[in-house]
Amino acid sequence: LEEYDEEETENEISRPPVVTVMGHVDHGKTSLLDRIRKANVIAGEAGGITQHIGAYTVNIKKQAITFIDTPGHEAFTAMRSRGAQITDIAILVVAADDGVMPQTVEAINHAKAAGVPILVAINKIDKPGANPDRVKQELTEYGLVVEEWGGETIAVQVSAKTGEGIDSLLEMILLMSEVEELTADPTREARGTVIEAQVKRGKGPVASLLVQQGTLHVGDCILSGTTHGKIKAMIDDKGKRLKKAGPSTPVEISGLSDIPVAGDDFIVLENEKEARQLAEKRKEMQKGERQRRSNINLDDLFSQIQDGNIQDVNIVIKADVQGSVEAVKQSLEKLDNEAVRINVIHGAVGAINETDILLAATSNAIVIGFNVRPDKNAVKLADTEDVDIRLYRVIYDAIEDIKKAMEGMLAPEFREKIMGNAEVREVFKIPNVGAIAGSYVTDGKITRNDDVRIIRDGIVVFEGKIASIRRFKDDVKEVNTGYECGISIEKYNDLKNGDNIEAFIMEKIER
Numbered sequence: 001l002e003e004y005d006e007e008e009t010e011n012e013i014s015r016p017p018v019v020t021v022m023g024h025v026d027h028g029k030t031s032l033l034d035r036i037r038k039a040n041v042i043a044g045e046a047g048g049i050t051q052h053i054g055a056y057t058v059n060i061k062k063q064a065i066t067f068i069d070t071p072g073h074e075a076f077t078a079m080r081s082r083g084a085q086i087t088d089i090a091i092l093v094v095a096a097d098d099g100v101m102p103q104t105v106e107a108i109n110h111a112k113a114a115g116v117p118i119l120v121a122i123n124k125i126d127k128p129g130a131n132p133d134r135v136k137q138e139l140t141e142y143g144l145v146v147e148e149w150g151g152e153t154i155a156v157q158v159s160a161k162t163g164e165g166i167d168s169l170l171e172m173i174l175l176m177s178e179v180e181e182l183t184a185d186p187t188r189e190a191r192g193t194v195i196e197a198q199v200k201r202g203k204g205p206v207a208s209l210l211v212q213q214g215t216l217h218v219g220d221c222i223l224s225g226t227t228h229g230k231i232k233a234m235i236d237d238k239g240k241r242l243k244k245a246g247p248s249t250p251v252e253i254s255g256l257s258d259i260p261v262a263g264d265d266f267i268v269l270e271n272e273k274e275a276r277q278l279a280e281k282r283k284e285m286q287k288g289e290r291q292r293r294s295n296i297n298l299d300d301l302f303s304q305i306q307d308g309n310i311q312d313v314n315i316v317i318k319a320d321v322q323g324s325v326e327a328v329k330q331s332l333e334k335l336d337n338e339a340v341r342i343n344v345i346h347g348a349v350g351a352i353n354e355t356d357i358l359l360a361a362t363s364n365a366i367v368i369g370f371n372v373r374p375d376k377n378a379v380k381l382a383d384t385e386d387v388d389i390r391l392y393r394v395i396y397d398a399i400e401d402i403k404k405a406m407e408g409m410l411a412p413e414f415r416e417k418i419m420g421n422a423e424v425r426e427v428f429k430i431p432n433v434g435a436i437a438g439s440y441v442t443d444g445k446i447t448r449n450d451d452v453r454i455i456r457d458g459i460v461v462f463e464g465k466i467a468s469i470r471r472f473k474d475d476v477k478e479v480n481t482g483y484e485c486g487i488s489i490e491k492y493n494d495l496k497n498g499d500n501i502e503a504f505i506m507e508k509i510e511r
């Protein structure tokens with residue numbers, strides 16, 4: 001496909017901002033989106049009935065703002081991982097009675113990694129327990145200093161419940177968008193991103209598209225991924241039929257051959273034949289080779305740094321306690337040298353989850369875990385996205401690894417290899433012996449001489465040696481997947497139901 005010329009043309013005009021709402025669960029993202037939408041539906045407006053098409057546009061002072069209807073940074077980063085960059089401004093919703101919470105921090109880091117400016121909406125201001133100053137205070141710890149305290153972050157106090165402050169929030173969005181100088185050329189061929197797609201009864205495959213450049217018309221032939229079609233009908237978020245849609249307009253279209261993938265881009269082609277041929281060609285290509293993203297891993301770093309190809313190393317840190325997150329962050333950032341800079345793009349407490357992997361995949365980052373493990377979905381995603389997860393028990397080891405990588409030296413010769421996992425189902429406390437964990441081996445095998453760690457809710461609570469493995473009354477050397485056994489751990493008697501016992505060895509790596 002020919003490259004779309006990203007150069008600005010003489011026909012550029014300003015376009016509405018596209019806004020995504022992010023924040024911690026229950027802080028009011030959905031309520032805020034609903035409130036903004038409702039406030040803007042003028043009674044008796046043409047069409048009138050709001051349609052869920054994945055995004056909607058509101059008008060304030062004759063200027064438009066487009067809101068993406070799926071709140072949350074997961075959706076935002078999932079889109080980005082497919083190459084879509086559709087958000088101009090991120091609204092960070094923080095409940096005034098709850099303050100900055102883990103997903104607030106995630107949202108901040110996801111927006112920052114994407115280079116999207118943040119506007120803070122301090123919500124639930126109507127509540128008796130509301131404490132906006134505390135929220136502002138907490139935000140400073142994450143680099144968001146509000147204007148009245150000498151910073152650059154705009155924070156608006158709102159209530160999605162009463163509607164208070166919503167108008168100022170919308171005005172601030174317009175203000176920020178002016179600063180951003182968002183433009184597009186409506187005279188070009190349309191191009192944009194698929195925000196949602198599904199089969200609708202009586203309509204066949206429909207897709208919600210966000211037009212980002214040019215103007216899209218009914219009758220245009222479009223191509224998105226391996227899906228093509230000629231636009232039969234186009235409606236906006238108020239159900240109104242449109243003939244054309246300009247930049248930053250979300251529309252739902254019908255007339256496609258298939259359901260496109262959310263996050264994929266779309267382009268307009270000369271005619272149906274061309275669109276179909278290109279779609280076929282892409283399908284062939286996909287069959288030939290499974291498209292696999294190649295993300296950076298620590299080993300690549302050696303060669304790339306030596307070749308002078310890398311300037312930025314992005315890192316996501318997850319740890320069992322906040323103190324470790326900070327310590328690692330500080331130590332790593334001290335490793336910066338003239339050639340290479342280390343950016344910790346996200347650091348938080350807790351198990352490594354899918355969002356961490358998505359962020360890492362999108363930002364080409366390495367994930368480092370301290371005394372935490374990836375959950376099952378994260379492991380799967382890391383595999384398909386080719387994200388390098390490094391798990392450490394000691395901060396020093398991580399720093400050493402990265403330091404060696406940065407100096408272009410060899411990695412340590414030993415690396416741990418997971419041998420198997422067992423789930424603790426019942427704990428027996430035996431006087432003079434200690435705790436015996438009635439366990440079930442869920443994968444791999446557990447061998448008497450392996451090192452083990454105890455993982456509780458994704459966090460490593462102990463690391464040590466196996467004291468004994470028993471099946472029925474006998475001591476055994478190993479137990480395979482699908483079998484039950486009793487495991488006792490040297491110097492550890494606090495085993496609990498639901499704990500995971502992970503067996504590992506230190507393996508010599510051949511280079």
Ligand code: GDP
Binds near residue numbers: 025026027030125161
């Ligand atoms: P989300 O998970 O961030 O999308 O949060 P929701 O929009 O679902 O809101 C979570 C809860 O907070 C719901 O029970 C809402 O009714 C309530 N809520 C949201 N905004 C406000 C607000 O401004 N004031 C009050 N009092 N409650 C709110």
